[in-house]
Structure formats: C-alpha cells, structure tokens
Amino acid sequence: MCNFNKHDEDTKAFIHLFMKKASQNIGGVNFLLSLIESIKEKKPNALILSEKQVKSKEAKIEWNKVVFKDKLDVLEELIHSRRSTEGYNFNILKEENSKKAKKILNMVKTLSPIEFVVSADEGDGFTFKIFDKIEEDFVSINPIFIAIFFCSSEFTKKALKYEV
Numbered sequence: 001m002c003n004f005n006k007h008d009e010d011t012k013a014f015i016h017l018f019m020k021k022a023s024q025n026i027g028g029v030n031f032l033l034s035l036i037e038s039i040k041e042k043k044p045n046a047l048i049l050s051e052k053q054v055k056s057k058e059a060k061i062e063w064n065k066v067v068f069k070d071k072l073d074v075l076e077e078l079i080h081s082r083r084s085t086e087g088y089n090f091n092i093l094k095e096e097n098s099k100k101a102k103k104i105l106n107m108v109k110t111l112s113p114i115e116f117v118v119s120a121d122e123g124d125g126f127t128f129k130i131f132d133k134i135e136e137d138f139v140s141i142n143p144i145f146i147a148i149f150f151c152s153s154e155f156t157k158k159a160l161k162y163e164v
Contacts, residue, residue: 001079001143002151004158011143016162018144027122029160031058035118036153047072047149059120061148065113074107075130079141079150091138108139116145 004012023032038056039046046054048069053062078092092108095101111130119125132142147155 001146002155004155004162012159012162013164015143015147015159016164019147019156019159022118022126022144023160025123025126026059026118026120031056031120031122033153033156035059035061036148036156039149040153045072045076045149059118061116061118063114063116067111067114071107071110074103075111075141076150078104079146090140092141093137093139108134116148
C-alpha cells in the first residue's frame with residue numbers, strides 16, 4: 001500500500017490529484033509534507049491523541065472523535081496484513097474468521113463518522129474520512145487516509161511528482 005509504484009494507474013492518478021489539490025489548499029507542497037512529518041513524529045500513533053489534532057508550523061489536522069487503541073490495532077492489522085499484497089480497493093469485511101470479522105465490523109461502525117479537517121493560515125484546507133466506500137458488504141479504506149497516517153513523506157513526494 002505504501003509503495004506508490006505498485007498501484008494501478010487509476011489509483012496513482014487519484015492520489016496524485018488529491019495530494020496536489022490538498023497541498024495547494026494549505027499553502028504548498030512543503031506545508032503538506034511538514035504536516036505529514038509532524039503526524040509521523042507522534043508515538044505510538046497520532047490517531048490516539050486525546051487532543052484530536054496535530055500541528056506543524058504551517059498547518060494542522062483535527063478530527064472529531066477520539067480513536068481508541070483497540071480500534072486502531074484492528075485498523076493497523078488490516079493495513080499491514082495487506083500492505084504488499086493488495087491495492088487500496090480491497091474489501092476489509094472479507095474475513096474468514098468470524099471473530100475477526102466482528103472486530104472489523106465494530107471498528108468500521110466506530111470509526112466511520114470520523115472526519116479529518118486540514119487547515120492552514122493560507123488556503124481553504126481540505127477534509128477526508130477513514131473509509132472510501134461503505135456499503136452493506138463492502139468497505140474500503142481511503143487511500144488518502146493511509147497515505148497521510150501510515151505512509152512516509154517519500155510516498156507523498158512520489159505521488160506529487162507522478163505525471164497523469
């Protein structure tokens with residue numbers, strides 16, 4: 001997932017266009033990269049911060065609900081287990097083990113209302129959610145969410161340099 005070159009052309013184009021527009025909406029590429037670096041610095045993971053925000057010099061990202069460690073663990077396990085085998089459009093509800101499937105469904109119900117708002121002094125900012133598609137039997141994780149919270153800033157640099 002965090003290897004930009006392994007994605008299909010449609011996914012590369014989507015990530016490129018979103019990141020390009022996102023960087024423009026907060027004042028530039030360096031502002032976006034600085035925010036991503038600030039997110040990466042938070043340990044164990046920025047998502048479980050009680051403040052529900054991360055600030056860099058130029059921008060900040062806020063979200064509307066605390067993410068608890070048990071839900072983050074389920075999400076991270078899904079992302080890491082499919083990191084190299086599948087692209088972004090995999091169905092996270094596709095699980096053989098019924099106990100794991102129930103944990104995944106509970107995590108989706110808990111985290112689906114979360115919205116991330118990125119803002120800066122310059123520009124309009126942008127928003128995104130954790131899940132890209134939520135249907136009865138299909139849920140996929142938003143590639144922008146993964147790129148910002150789980151991939152390196154090198155991933156974002158490659159996405160921004162990609163030619164559509």
